[in-house]
């Protein structure tokens with residue numbers, strides 16, 4: 617394959633989908649993943665063109681067996697992954713630590729931390745074999761700050777940052793770039809997932825100010841991915857203009 621290959625987890629919605637779109641516009645071949653097969657097929661049809669082949673892998677990043685089987689199903693050509701965007705992730709619930717649902721904690725830890733690690737363990741070996749690659753982990757303002765009722769979500773994103781910093785040191789000798797993207801509030805399916813499908817509660821998160829769009833973040837991701845070979849952007853912290861910290865969003869009535 618002549619074109620570079622990008623593997624994006626969680627490409628069925630939000631940031632992952634917009635990142636896939638921008639990379640298809642820029643002639644990357646894509647491996648897109650998620651748990652919703654119908655969406656993966658629809659996106660494959662939408663993005664595939666003469667300059668972009670799209671491969672779909674449907675699996676749950678929380679399940680190591682599923683991750684390993686999905687990655688093992690790729691042919692050697694498709695294992696020449698140049699870019700891994702570890703994007704699949706979620707917040708589940710917004711509750712104080714004494715009342716939160718333990719299943720929500722498990723889902724966030726298993727997806728945001730363990731899923732990212734399962735993907736990275738395998739794909740980084742493919743990159744090490746070729747002595748080239750770029751791993752971009754989607755973190756959050758919640759990776760550098762905390763907010764009430766978000767203890768475990770914030771902890772998972774703090775973990776993403778710690779893992780990324782250590783990976784940067786481990787992988788630099790192998791000519792592999794590592795970085796994080798740390799956004800504030802982006803209007804995606806994120807809040808709908810956090811509030812278990814409650815549309816009213818989800819909509820309230822974005823009331824009275826202009827949040828980031830998934831396209832805003834995808835454009836920044838493309839900027840990071842398209843720097844020259846000798847430039848590594850360690851982190852980009854990107855907030856809506858109206859958001860000054862994880863807790864301070866200035867809303868108009």
Ligand code: NDP
Nearest residue numbers: 626628629630631650651652676677704705802804805806
């Ligand atoms: P969306 O809910 O719109 O998209 C999340 C994506 O992750 C979907 O494609 C979903 O696919 C996938 N995903 C979730 N869980 C799993 C799983 N267990 N296995 C495989 N895929 C999974 O949210 P965003 O686009 O906003 O979120 C993307 C990333 O950005 C997350 O890591 C999030 O923490 C982070 N982020 C989001 C912010 C925001 O305000 N929206 C701000 C800062 C960071 P499927 O359901 O098909 O499995």
Ligand code: 8X3
Nearest residue numbers: 756757758800801862
């Ligand atoms: C998502 C943004 O502020 O809800 O990472 O944590 S926030």
